[in-house]
Amino acid sequence: MNHLLRTLSLLCLLAVLPLAGAHAQRGDQRQERLSQLENARIAYLTEKIALTPDQAQKFWPLYNEFTAKRRDLNRRLRQLRPADADGLSDQQLRDNINQSFGLRQQEITLEKDYFDKFQRVITVRQVGRLFLAERQFTREVLKRVAGRPGMNAGAADGPDD
Template identity: 60%
Template structure:
Protein backbone atom coordinates (compact mmCIF):
# COMPACT_ATOMS: atom_id res chain seq x y z
CA UNK A 1 0.00 0.00 0.00
CA UNK A 2 2.88 2.35 0.85
CA UNK A 3 4.43 1.80 -2.60
CA UNK A 4 1.06 2.48 -4.24
CA UNK A 5 0.71 5.79 -2.35
CA UNK A 6 4.27 6.73 -3.30
CA UNK A 7 3.51 5.98 -6.95
CA UNK A 8 0.34 8.07 -6.85
CA UNK A 9 2.23 10.95 -5.23
CA UNK A 10 4.97 10.67 -7.84
CA UNK A 11 2.45 10.74 -10.71
CA UNK A 12 0.70 13.76 -9.22
CA UNK A 13 3.98 15.64 -8.74
CA UNK A 14 5.18 14.81 -12.25
CA UNK A 15 1.83 15.89 -13.64
CA UNK A 16 2.54 19.31 -12.18
CA UNK A 17 5.69 19.64 -14.29
CA UNK A 18 5.38 22.84 -16.28
CA UNK A 19 3.95 22.43 -19.73
CA UNK A 20 4.36 25.91 -21.14
CA UNK A 21 7.44 27.66 -22.38
CA UNK A 22 9.94 28.64 -19.72
CA UNK A 23 10.31 32.00 -21.47
CA UNK A 24 6.84 33.16 -20.38
CA UNK A 25 5.88 34.91 -17.14
CA UNK A 26 5.95 32.85 -13.97
CA UNK A 27 9.18 31.11 -14.93
CA UNK A 28 10.41 30.90 -11.33
CA UNK A 29 7.16 29.21 -10.26
CA UNK A 30 7.54 26.58 -12.96
CA UNK A 31 11.20 26.06 -12.10
CA UNK A 32 10.20 25.65 -8.48
CA UNK A 33 7.56 23.09 -9.46
CA UNK A 34 10.11 21.25 -11.56
CA UNK A 35 12.61 21.25 -8.70
CA UNK A 36 9.96 19.92 -6.30
CA UNK A 37 9.09 17.19 -8.78
CA UNK A 38 12.76 16.26 -9.06
CA UNK A 39 13.10 16.08 -5.28
CA UNK A 40 10.06 13.80 -5.02
CA UNK A 41 11.27 11.65 -7.92
CA UNK A 42 14.80 11.18 -6.59
CA UNK A 43 13.62 10.68 -3.01
CA UNK A 44 11.34 7.89 -4.21
CA UNK A 45 13.81 6.26 -6.61
CA UNK A 46 16.68 6.05 -4.13
CA UNK A 47 14.37 5.32 -1.17
CA UNK A 48 15.68 8.04 1.12
CA UNK A 49 14.74 7.77 4.76
CA UNK A 50 13.65 10.97 6.48
CA UNK A 51 16.99 11.16 8.30
CA UNK A 52 18.95 10.63 5.08
CA UNK A 53 16.86 13.21 3.25
CA UNK A 54 17.58 15.88 5.87
CA UNK A 55 21.31 15.35 5.44
CA UNK A 56 21.37 14.58 1.71
CA UNK A 57 19.35 17.41 0.14
CA UNK A 58 21.50 20.33 1.34
CA UNK A 59 24.62 18.57 0.00
CA UNK A 60 22.91 17.63 -3.27
CA UNK A 61 21.56 21.17 -3.73
CA UNK A 62 25.05 22.59 -3.22
CA UNK A 63 26.38 20.13 -5.81
CA UNK A 64 23.60 21.04 -8.26
CA UNK A 65 24.23 24.77 -7.86
CA UNK A 66 27.95 24.37 -8.51
CA UNK A 67 27.37 22.07 -11.48
CA UNK A 68 24.76 24.47 -12.91
CA UNK A 69 27.23 27.37 -12.64
CA UNK A 70 29.96 25.42 -14.44
CA UNK A 71 27.51 24.52 -17.20
CA UNK A 72 26.37 28.15 -17.48
CA UNK A 73 29.97 29.28 -17.91
CA UNK A 74 30.55 26.57 -20.51
CA UNK A 75 27.46 27.66 -22.48
CA UNK A 76 28.70 31.25 -22.46
CA UNK A 77 31.91 30.13 -24.14
CA UNK A 78 29.91 28.40 -26.86
CA UNK A 79 27.76 31.45 -27.65
CA UNK A 80 30.40 33.28 -29.63
CA UNK A 81 30.62 32.24 -33.27
CA UNK A 82 34.15 31.10 -34.15
CA UNK A 83 34.15 33.18 -37.34
CA UNK A 84 33.91 36.33 -35.24
CA UNK A 85 37.02 35.44 -33.20
CA UNK A 86 40.75 35.46 -33.78
CA UNK A 87 42.63 32.16 -33.73
CA UNK A 88 44.01 33.03 -30.29
CA UNK A 89 40.51 33.77 -28.94
CA UNK A 90 39.27 30.44 -30.29
CA UNK A 91 42.21 28.66 -28.65
CA UNK A 92 41.57 30.49 -25.36
CA UNK A 93 37.85 29.58 -25.42
CA UNK A 94 38.59 25.92 -26.14
CA UNK A 95 41.20 25.84 -23.35
CA UNK A 96 38.72 27.45 -20.94
CA UNK A 97 36.05 24.92 -21.96
CA UNK A 98 38.40 22.02 -21.24
CA UNK A 99 39.31 23.56 -17.89
CA UNK A 100 35.61 23.87 -17.01
CA UNK A 101 34.97 20.24 -17.95
CA UNK A 102 37.91 19.21 -15.74
CA UNK A 103 36.41 21.25 -12.91
CA UNK A 104 33.10 19.48 -13.45
CA UNK A 105 34.75 16.04 -13.22
CA UNK A 106 36.55 17.11 -10.04
CA UNK A 107 33.27 18.41 -8.62
CA UNK A 108 31.54 15.12 -9.42
CA UNK A 109 34.34 13.12 -7.77
CA UNK A 110 34.23 15.32 -4.66
CA UNK A 111 30.48 14.96 -4.31
CA UNK A 112 30.58 11.25 -5.11
CA UNK A 113 32.68 10.91 -1.96
CA UNK A 114 30.32 13.17 0.02
CA UNK A 115 27.26 11.22 -1.16
CA UNK A 116 28.87 7.94 -0.06
CA UNK A 117 29.11 9.29 3.48
CA UNK A 118 25.35 9.96 3.51
CA UNK A 119 23.95 7.10 1.43
CA UNK A 120 24.67 3.46 0.69
CA UNK A 121 26.67 2.85 -2.48
CA UNK A 122 23.54 1.30 -4.01
CA UNK A 123 21.62 4.53 -3.33
CA UNK A 124 24.45 6.57 -4.86
CA UNK A 125 24.28 4.42 -7.99
CA UNK A 126 20.52 4.85 -8.12
CA UNK A 127 20.93 8.62 -7.68
CA UNK A 128 22.85 8.99 -10.93
CA UNK A 129 20.36 6.78 -12.73
CA UNK A 130 17.40 8.69 -11.26
CA UNK A 131 18.87 12.03 -12.39
CA UNK A 132 19.14 10.77 -15.98
CA UNK A 133 15.69 9.19 -15.91
CA UNK A 134 14.08 12.34 -14.53
CA UNK A 135 15.71 14.50 -17.19
CA UNK A 136 14.59 12.11 -19.94
CA UNK A 137 11.04 12.09 -18.56
CA UNK A 138 10.84 15.89 -18.44
CA UNK A 139 12.22 16.22 -21.97
CA UNK A 140 9.76 13.61 -23.21
CA UNK A 141 6.80 15.35 -21.56
CA UNK A 142 7.77 18.73 -22.96
CA UNK A 143 8.24 17.25 -26.42
CA UNK A 144 4.89 15.40 -26.21
CA UNK A 145 3.07 18.60 -25.28
CA UNK A 146 4.67 20.56 -28.09
CA UNK A 147 3.49 17.98 -30.57
CA UNK A 148 5.35 16.09 -33.24
CA UNK A 149 8.03 17.94 -35.10
CA UNK A 150 8.73 17.16 -38.66
CA UNK A 151 12.33 16.72 -39.66
CA UNK A 152 13.58 19.24 -42.19
CA UNK A 153 13.34 17.88 -45.66
CA UNK A 154 16.59 16.86 -47.20
CA UNK A 155 17.79 18.59 -50.33
CA UNK A 156 19.77 15.54 -51.31
CA UNK A 157 18.22 13.18 -53.80
CA UNK A 158 19.28 9.63 -54.40
CA UNK A 159 19.31 8.75 -58.04
Protein backbone atom coordinates in the same frame (compact mmCIF):
# COMPACT_ATOMS: atom_id res chain seq x y z
CA MET B 1 5.01 4.66 1.70
CA ASN B 2 6.60 3.85 -1.68
CA HIS B 3 3.20 3.96 -3.34
CA LEU B 4 2.53 7.36 -1.78
CA LEU B 5 5.87 8.75 -2.98
CA ARG B 6 5.37 7.27 -6.44
CA THR B 7 1.90 8.77 -6.66
CA LEU B 8 3.12 12.14 -5.38
CA SER B 9 5.98 12.28 -7.86
CA LEU B 10 3.71 11.26 -10.74
CA LEU B 11 1.14 13.89 -9.79
CA CYS B 12 3.84 16.55 -9.54
CA LEU B 13 5.21 15.56 -12.94
CA LEU B 14 1.79 15.59 -14.53
CA ALA B 15 1.00 18.98 -13.01
CA VAL B 16 4.32 20.57 -13.96
CA LEU B 17 5.25 19.18 -17.34
CA PRO B 18 2.40 20.61 -19.39
CA LEU B 19 3.52 24.02 -18.19
CA ALA B 20 7.28 23.55 -18.55
CA GLY B 21 7.58 24.57 -22.18
CA ALA B 22 5.57 27.79 -22.30
CA HIS B 23 7.66 30.62 -23.69
CA ALA B 24 5.45 33.66 -23.09
CA GLN B 25 5.70 33.56 -19.31
CA ARG B 26 5.99 36.35 -16.85
CA GLY B 27 8.89 36.12 -14.39
CA ASP B 28 6.78 35.05 -11.43
CA GLN B 29 4.96 32.38 -13.45
CA ARG B 30 8.28 31.07 -14.74
CA GLN B 31 9.68 30.95 -11.22
CA GLU B 32 6.60 29.11 -9.97
CA ARG B 33 6.88 26.53 -12.74
CA LEU B 34 10.57 26.05 -12.06
CA SER B 35 9.74 25.57 -8.39
CA GLN B 36 7.11 22.97 -9.29
CA LEU B 37 9.58 21.19 -11.55
CA GLU B 38 12.15 21.19 -8.74
CA ASN B 39 9.57 19.74 -6.33
CA ALA B 40 8.78 17.01 -8.86
CA ARG B 41 12.50 16.26 -9.22
CA ILE B 42 12.91 16.00 -5.46
CA ALA B 43 9.96 13.62 -5.17
CA TYR B 44 11.21 11.55 -8.10
CA LEU B 45 14.77 11.26 -6.79
CA THR B 46 13.62 10.58 -3.22
CA GLU B 47 11.55 7.66 -4.43
CA LYS B 48 14.14 6.29 -6.86
CA ILE B 49 16.97 6.27 -4.35
CA ALA B 50 14.69 5.22 -1.47
CA LEU B 51 15.81 7.85 1.03
CA THR B 52 14.83 7.38 4.65
CA PRO B 53 13.67 10.53 6.45
CA ASP B 54 16.99 10.70 8.33
CA GLN B 55 18.97 10.31 5.10
CA ALA B 56 16.83 12.91 3.33
CA GLN B 57 17.50 15.47 6.07
CA LYS B 58 21.26 15.09 5.55
CA PHE B 59 21.24 14.41 1.81
CA TRP B 60 19.20 17.30 0.36
CA PRO B 61 21.34 20.20 1.61
CA LEU B 62 24.42 18.41 0.29
CA TYR B 63 22.74 17.62 -3.04
CA ASN B 64 21.50 21.21 -3.42
CA GLU B 65 25.04 22.47 -2.84
CA PHE B 66 26.31 20.03 -5.48
CA THR B 67 23.70 20.99 -8.09
CA ALA B 68 24.31 24.71 -7.55
CA LYS B 69 28.02 24.23 -8.19
CA ARG B 70 27.34 22.00 -11.21
CA ARG B 71 24.89 24.54 -12.66
CA ASP B 72 27.46 27.30 -12.24
CA LEU B 73 30.07 25.27 -14.13
CA ASN B 74 27.57 24.53 -16.90
CA ARG B 75 26.59 28.21 -17.13
CA ARG B 76 30.24 29.20 -17.45
CA LEU B 77 30.75 26.51 -20.09
CA ARG B 78 27.79 27.80 -22.13
CA GLN B 79 29.23 31.32 -22.00
CA LEU B 80 32.36 30.04 -23.75
CA ARG B 81 30.35 28.84 -26.74
CA PRO B 82 30.08 31.81 -29.05
CA ALA B 83 27.07 32.18 -31.32
CA ASP B 84 29.43 33.19 -34.13
CA ALA B 85 32.82 31.50 -33.88
CA ASP B 86 33.85 33.17 -37.15
CA GLY B 87 33.99 36.47 -35.29
CA LEU B 88 36.77 35.20 -33.00
CA SER B 89 40.46 34.96 -33.73
CA ASP B 90 42.20 31.58 -33.74
CA GLN B 91 43.78 32.43 -30.39
CA GLN B 92 40.40 33.35 -28.88
CA LEU B 93 38.93 30.07 -30.12
CA ARG B 94 41.92 28.16 -28.75
CA ASP B 95 41.54 29.90 -25.38
CA ASN B 96 37.80 29.15 -25.27
CA ILE B 97 38.37 25.49 -26.06
CA ASN B 98 41.08 25.19 -23.42
CA GLN B 99 38.86 26.93 -20.86
CA SER B 100 36.07 24.50 -21.79
CA PHE B 101 38.38 21.56 -21.11
CA GLY B 102 39.25 23.07 -17.74
CA LEU B 103 35.59 23.55 -16.80
CA ARG B 104 34.70 20.01 -17.87
CA GLN B 105 37.60 18.73 -15.75
CA GLN B 106 36.29 20.79 -12.82
CA GLU B 107 32.89 19.15 -13.30
CA ILE B 108 34.45 15.69 -13.14
CA THR B 109 36.37 16.67 -10.00
CA LEU B 110 33.17 18.06 -8.48
CA GLU B 111 31.30 14.81 -9.19
CA LYS B 112 34.11 12.74 -7.67
CA ASP B 113 34.20 14.95 -4.56
CA TYR B 114 30.46 14.76 -4.07
CA PHE B 115 30.44 11.02 -4.75
CA ASP B 116 32.60 10.73 -1.63
CA LYS B 117 30.42 13.20 0.32
CA PHE B 118 27.19 11.46 -0.71
CA GLN B 119 28.53 8.12 0.53
CA ARG B 120 28.79 9.60 4.02
CA VAL B 121 25.00 10.08 4.17
CA ILE B 122 23.61 7.43 1.78
CA THR B 123 24.82 4.04 0.62
CA VAL B 124 26.97 3.55 -2.48
CA ARG B 125 24.03 1.73 -4.08
CA GLN B 126 21.83 4.77 -3.46
CA VAL B 127 24.51 7.03 -4.98
CA GLY B 128 24.51 4.82 -8.07
CA ARG B 129 20.72 5.04 -8.26
CA LEU B 130 20.93 8.83 -7.83
CA PHE B 131 23.05 9.38 -10.94
CA LEU B 132 20.82 7.05 -12.96
CA ALA B 133 17.62 8.67 -11.64
CA GLU B 134 18.89 12.16 -12.52
CA ARG B 135 19.34 11.10 -16.14
CA GLN B 136 15.96 9.32 -16.20
CA PHE B 137 14.16 12.36 -14.81
CA THR B 138 15.80 14.68 -17.33
CA ARG B 139 14.96 12.30 -20.18
CA GLU B 140 11.33 12.13 -19.05
CA VAL B 141 11.04 15.92 -18.83
CA LEU B 142 12.64 16.37 -22.27
CA LYS B 143 10.37 13.74 -23.79
CA ARG B 144 7.26 15.41 -22.40
CA VAL B 145 8.35 18.93 -23.37
CA ALA B 146 9.38 17.83 -26.86
CA GLY B 147 6.04 16.06 -27.31
CA ARG B 148 4.05 19.22 -26.69
CA PRO B 149 2.38 20.73 -29.75
CA GLY B 150 4.33 23.64 -31.17
CA MET B 151 7.56 22.72 -29.38
CA ASN B 152 10.74 22.17 -31.35
CA ALA B 153 13.67 20.05 -30.23
CA GLY B 154 15.81 23.09 -29.35
CA ALA B 155 13.22 24.33 -26.87
CA ALA B 156 13.95 21.36 -24.63
CA ASP B 157 17.65 22.12 -24.17
CA GLY B 158 19.08 22.91 -20.78
CA PRO B 159 17.14 21.43 -17.83
CA ASP B 160 20.07 19.29 -16.81
CA ASP B 161 22.31 22.23 -16.10
